[in-house]
Amino acid sequence: xxxxxxxxxxxxxxxxxxxxxxxxxxxxxxxxxxxxxxxxxxxxxxxxxxxxxxxxxxxxxxxxxxxxxxxxxxxxxxxxxxxxxxxxxxxxxxxxxxxxxxxxxxxxxxxxxxxxxxxxxxxxxxxxxxxxxxxxxxxxxxxxxxxxxxxxxxxxxxxxxxxxxxxxxxxxxxxxxxxxxxxxxxxxxxxxxxxxxxxxxxxxxxxxxxxxxxxxxxxxxxxxxx
Numbered sequence: 001x002x003x004x005x006x007x008x009x010x011x012x013x014x015x016x017x018x019x020x021x022x023x024x025x026x027x028x029x030x031x032x033x034x035x036x037x038x039x040x041x042x043x044x045x046x047x048x049x050x051x052x053x054x055x056x057x058x059x060x061x062x063x064x065x066x067x068x069x070x071x072x073x074x075x076x077x078x079x080x081x082x083x084x085x086x087x088x089x090x091x092x093x094x095x096x097x098x099x100x101x102x103x104x105x106x107x108x109x110x111x112x113x114x115x116x117x118x119x120x121x122x123x124x125x126x127x128x129x130x131x132x133x134x135x136x137x138x139x140x141x142x143x144x145x146x147x148x149x150x151x152x153x154x155x156x157x158x159x160x161x162x163x164x165x166x167x168x169x170x171x172x173x174x175x176x177x178x179x180x181x182x183x184x185x186x187x188x189x190x191x192x193x194x195x196x197x198x199x200x201x202x203x204x205x206x207x208x209x210x211x212x213x214x215x216x217x218x219x220x221x222x223x224x225x226x
Contacts, residue, residue, distance in 0.1 A: 086168045095197035096164050100156040103204030107149045110208040113215035115142060116224040156204055160197070167193055 090096055111129075118124070123136045129145055130137030139145070171189040175182055 082169075082172060086165060086172055089168045090161060090164045093164055093168075093193065095193045096161050097157065099160050099197050099200035099204060100153055102201050103156050103208070104149065104153040106205035106208030106212065107152060108146075109212040110215065111142075111145045111149060113212045113219070114139070116219045117215060120222070120224055156200075160200060163196055163200075164193060167196070 114122075114124070118139045124130045124139035125136055127133045127135050127137065128148060129140055131140055132138070140148070167189060171185060174185045178185065
C-alpha cells in the first residue's frame with residue numbers, strides 16, 4: 001500500500017499536469033516583428049482568469065485596425081467591406097479552429113486517463129483542477145474537470161481567433177496599400193498563420209498527450225482498471 005508521501009512523489013513523476021507549462025514557454029520569434037500579434041498570442045501564457053480579462057482588450061486593437069482601414073475602403077465601394085472580408089477569411093480558415101480542438105482532445109485524454117489514478121489515492125498537481133486550489137491537492141470531480149476543459153477550449157478558440165483577426169486585418173491593410181505585392185503579402189500571411197497555429201497546437205497539446213500516455217502506462221503497471 002502506498003503512503004501519502006509516496007503517492008505525491010508518484011504523481012509528480014508520472015502525472016505532472018498543466019500548471020508549469022504556461023510559465024515555461026517563451027514567445028514566438030516573430031514577436032519582435034509583429035508586436036500586436038505577439039500581444040494576442042501572449043494571452044496563451046496567462047491563467048484562464050487573466051486571459052478572460054485580457055480578451056476584452058482585443059476589441060481595442062481590432063477597432064483601431066478597422067478605423068484605420070475604413071477611409072480607404074469607403075472611397076472604393078467596389079471593394080468588399082473591410083470587416084466582412086476579415087471575418088469571412090477568419091471563419092473559413094482552419095488555423096482558427098485546429099489548435100483549440102487538438103488542445104481540447106489532448107486535455108480530455110489527460111483528464112480521463114487520470115481518473116483511475118485518482119480513484120487509488122493519487123493527487124492532482126494542477127491547482128486549477130484541485131478542490132482547494134492547491135498544488136498536489138484533492139482533484140475536483142470528473143464533471144467539474146470536464147467543465148474546466150470546456151472553458152479552456154472556448155478560451156483557446158478565442159485566442160486563436162483573435163490572432164487570426166489581427167493577422168488578417170494587417171494583411172488586408174497591406175494589400176490595400178501595396179496591391180503590387182499582393183502575392184507576396186498573401187504568402188507571408190499564410191506562412192505566419194500556419195506557424196502560429198502550429199506553435200499554439202504544440203503549446204496546448206504536446207505535454208497533455210505525453211501526460212495521457214504516462215497516465216496509461218502507470219495505470220497499467222499498477223494494475224488499475226478504468
